[in-house]
Amino acid sequence: MGILSGLFRSRDKPTDRTAGSSYSFFLGGTSSGKYVTERSAMQMTAVYCCVRILSEAVASLPLQFYRYTDDGGKEKAVEHPLYFLLHDEPNPEMTSFIFRETLMTHLLLWGNAYSQIIRNGKGEVVALYPLMPDRMKVDRDEHGRLYYEYTVYDSDDVDGRKGTNKVGRTVRLQPHDVLHIPGLGFDGLVGYSPIAMAKNAIGLAIATEEYGSKFFANGAAPSGVLEHPGTIKDPSKVRESWQATFGGSGNANKIAVLEEGMKYTPISISPEQAQFLETRKFQIDEIARIFRVPPHMIGDLEKSSFNNIEQQSLEFVKYTLDPWVSRWEQAMVRALLTPDEKKKYFFKFNVDGLLRGDYQSRMNGYATARQNGWMSANDIRELENLDRIPAEQGGDLYLINGNMTKLEDAGIFAADGNGKEENSDEEVLELEKQEDQRPGFRRRGQ
Incomplete structure (x- = not known):
């Protein structure tokens, strides 16, 4: 451990702050000359739209807390305190939607999302409060153990109490007191701010927007x-x-x-000569590329059509939302569950509703699943948010088509297990004779 702790301490305080737990942006300067920070970037409509789409998407997904059952299945752990905290109300001041939307916004802008974990005397989680990423510092002590240092101001609420009159005091939190969801980073501990990494692209977008504003402010005529x-x-x-x-x-x-x-x-040259409109449009696509959001979701329908827009939406769920919700799920398991609970419980965002496609495709899929016996009527109704059919009325029955049978049983009605015909010629003649003697019976062809 002595060798490992020495290696850990070598990256405690990076010389370049963009490689550490906070971002100075080098005073926010960009090659375009525009000042860019996480907050100023939100004044760009494309950035605001991408952040809103992703944060609202994650916040609106059903977040469930499950328990493994003895038969290898799962069931909702509704009696566990964490179910209510994450599904309904993480603290007395926020709903689950607002809480997740806030943390996801932090994650998209600063690359990290922090939340203070409030526990009772038994060590159980009783509340979760968001913390501002730009006030958090992640570091290691002399023994190589992680700790979180948060700057508190007068108006903050810490440990469920209003802050004291001390301005700018720091509070040290241990890892078990912080739910930390890191974004993409180089050390696996702290994520990098997407705004910091793409500040030149965002600065150029701000510059072109300001140029257009001044162009019209000056009478839409060249100076x-x-x-x-x-x-x-x-x-x-x-x-x-x-x-x-x-x-x-x-x-x-x-x-x-x-x-x-x-x-x-x-x-001055005209805006057309300067390709002003083309530059603005390209920067919108550039910002959408940063957040991996399909352009049609932020209002750019140039490359979208009725044939591919649904496929683009499905790709958004698979390649954009799925990695984010996986970060959430694994971070919550790591920070909120005890070692014993990690073997029994897990968190799951339900994205199935976003992958169902249009109504006709869903109905065709349900019909196939119902006829092949791997979905019941209640399974389908639950996915469609409909009331369940009582079990006594057949809502939980699994059915298959009667014309389907195993290949090995294909000749079971023609031969017995030894390959011998079930009815001999004499037996067939006797059956026909009995049929001929039935009153009113007339054989075909007679």
């Missing part, structure tokens, strides 16, 4: 130079007069009347 053949005593007054008369989108297309031989010469 230029007012030339006068003589000397102007007060150039600023002429400039302000021109701006007041022709500046702003409300003054667009006004006819300018120039006096005293003045001449207006534009010096």
Whole structure:
């Protein structure tokens, strides 16, 4: 352990803060010259839309807490305290939807989601409170053990009580007191902020949006130079007069009347020449690529059609949502369950409803499952959020088509187990004779 602890301590305090537990963004500077942080990035509609889609998707998925049964199946552990906390109300101030939406937003912007675990005297989890990622520091002590250090301000609620008057004090939390869901990272402990990693792309999107705003604010006309053949005593007054008369989108297309031989010469290229609109559109696709969200989900339908939009939605569930919910499930098992409980319980987000496809495809799938005997009527009704049929009325029966049989039993009605015909010729003749003697019976062809 001495050797391992020495290796752990070597990465306690990385020199580059973007490789550690917090992100300075190097003062938020980007190659476009725009200031980018997690909060300023949310002012971009594409970033806001991607974060909202993913956070609301994870928050709206049914989150269930299951127990393994003795027969190898599973059942909902509704009597366990964690079921109510995560399914309904993690703390007295939040619903489960708001709690998960908040943590997922933190995860998408800062790359980490933290929540303080409140336990009672028995060690049972009684509440979960979100913590701001930009105030959390993850480090190791001199023995190589992890700890979490959180900065608390006056308005914060810590340990279920209002904070003291001390401003900016730090609270040290042990790993069993923190639910930590890390995003993509290099050390497996702390995730990297997607906004920090893609700050140049987001900065360019902000710059193009600001350019468009200023373009229309200046009357949707290129800037230029007012030339006068003589000397102007007060150039600023002429400039302000021109701006007041022709500046702003409300003054667009006004006819300018120039006096005293003045001449207006534009010096800027047009937005079309600068491919302004194409740049804005590309940056929207770039931001969607960062969060792995299909462009049609943020309003870009250029490459979507009725033939592929459903497939893109299914891919969104499989390749975008599934990795996120797996992080959630495994992090909750690691932090909220005891070693003994980990053998008996597990968490599960139900994404089956998002993978069902359209109504006709679902009905065809249900019909196949029902006719082949691996789904009952109640199994189907539960997936469709319908009331169950009572068991005495056959709701739990598993049925198969009567015209299906095993290959080895295909000739069971023609021969017995020894391959001998069940009815000899004499027996067949005797049966026909008995039929002929039945009153009113007439054999075909007679």
